[in-house]
Amino acid sequence: MRCPSCGYPESKVVDSRSADEGSSIRRRRECLECGNRFTTYERLAEHPILVIKTDGSSEVFDRQKLMRGLLIACAKRPITPEKIEGLIVNLEAELRSTQRTEIKSKDLGDMVLARLAKLDDVAYIRFASVYKDFQSVEEFSQALGELG
Ligand SMILES: [Zn+2]
Structure with a gap:
């Protein structure tokens, strides 16, 4: 997950909660480089089993x-x-x-x-x-x- 602000590839997750009735996870992330906070959605359906x-x-x-x-x-x-x-x-x-x-x-x-x-x-x-x-x-x- 690249920071949309500076493009740095590493961030830490500051908050996770399920969304779309559990089919995806919404994460708040904080860029380890510039401290910018951004939100990502990860679809559980895309995880391989x-x-x-x-x-x-x-x-x-x-x-x-x-x-x-x-x-x-x-x-x-x-x-x-x-x-x-x-x-x-x-x-x-x-x-x-x-x-x-x-x-x-x-x-x-x-x-x-x-x-x-x-x-x-x-x-x-x-x-x-x-x-x-x-x-x-x-x-x-x-x-x-x-x-x-
Ligand atoms: Zn950044």
Whole structure:
């Protein structure tokens, strides 16, 4: 956050409060160079969420990747892509609302399954049978793709 007055790159935060119903944080900052005070808004939605795999490695939560996996799990089922997208939006909103920055891949899978259970039994079983053995959505997508 550069000072808008002198351009100095470092500032200290003097006050933080949530804004826009918790979807962003408003910060008052003070330039360490000239003492100028200015306000910044940081959108929580832009913070990446890390998915922690069982082996301890991590990857950034990727909505598209999850979408691909779900499309395959829901293949030939009476589920519109809009419904799948709704599921993901809903899931992401829950992740963001708790302001968490990371989630275990297993917990993420469980969150998907809880939603899928309400949509379609077959898609649920496809997702459950494959997902639990995999460490990432990527691997999961590949495996489901091989199932055809
Ligand atoms: Zn300054």
